[in-house]
């Protein structure tokens with residue numbers, strides 16, 4: 001059984017954490033929110049965590065990887081600009097997979113995913129605090145700590161391999177034959193056919209670079225080519241890879257502004273259930289399981305039904321992979 005601490009106050013949660021157990025170079029995993037999203041974790045909360053780490057003489061950096069799709073966080077320059085516009089101006093930021101999302105560190109995980117392709121910069125850190133906005137997710141069912149590190153710390157190629165079992169394809173209606181993708185494809189997999197770019201799936205490695213460099217959004221991610229179950233299990237496998245590189249990792253889940261979809265949607269979403277509070281644990285399975293249980297209870301199981309995906313499947317797979325305990329003791333710090 002693992003301990004999970006609950007409070008409505010971030011300060012009480014931070015008082016419970018023994019920061020002396022962290023290493024000297026602390027990564028703080030954050031999701032900065034796509035431009036247009038307003039329900040990402042408040043920078044005020046993140047600053048409190050950052051200040052606490054710094055006050056103990058450690059270095060701390062806000063870390064994230066670039067996203068798969070075309071948006072305000074597709075490359076590092078735009079990503080950091082978005083983070084700053086969203087108020088994350090108080091700490092250094094490192095986007096771990098490089099300017100175009102192709103810098104990679106591989107970890108053998110031998111699950112549904114054989115290898116976890118992670119942002120290369122992760123290796124610089126000796127400990128991590130994972131700050132997660134708990135909400136729904138269109139593919140994984142819910143977005144908790146697993147989704148935050150398993151999907152979030154994958155580089156672009158890793159994100160593509162989690163989401164899809166097939167290669168990207170080009171929409172000829174949007175393609176202007178500018179050849180930018182051809183110039184960036186290291187696998188010689190793209191050519192111009194009948195005046196439009198075309199990907200040869202036999203040659204394509206799935207690096208996803210063409211998605212990042214096409215300025216016309218003509219390269220499509222084959223969303224939906226992986227089943228929800230595959231996505232969930234690959235996210236857990238990737239999380240295993242992350243925790244092998246940084247075993248000294250702790251988790252804080254914010255059950256606040258709980259929305260149906262994740263913070264990658266560049267729109268204003270209304271919370272679907274009232275706020276619950278903040279959880280802290282050293283156990284990734286226990287924190288996500290307790291988060292699910294609390295939001296299900298608070299919503300009379302309404303949350304359980306959103307996105308029509310079995311959310312406990314991810315917990316059960318993670319438990320079977322020995323990533324933590326499904327049983328937990330909830331300790332209410334407000335009592």
Ligand code: SF4
Pocket residue numbers: 170174175176177178179180181182197213214215216217218219
């Ligand atoms: S970068 Fe985009 S628009 Fe240019 S050739 Fe490739 S797919 Fe077509």
Ligand code: SF4
Pocket residue numbers: 167168181184185186187188189190199203204205206207208209210211
């Ligand atoms: S995904 Fe990578 S290998 Fe495949 S076509 Fe695009 S750039 Fe080339």
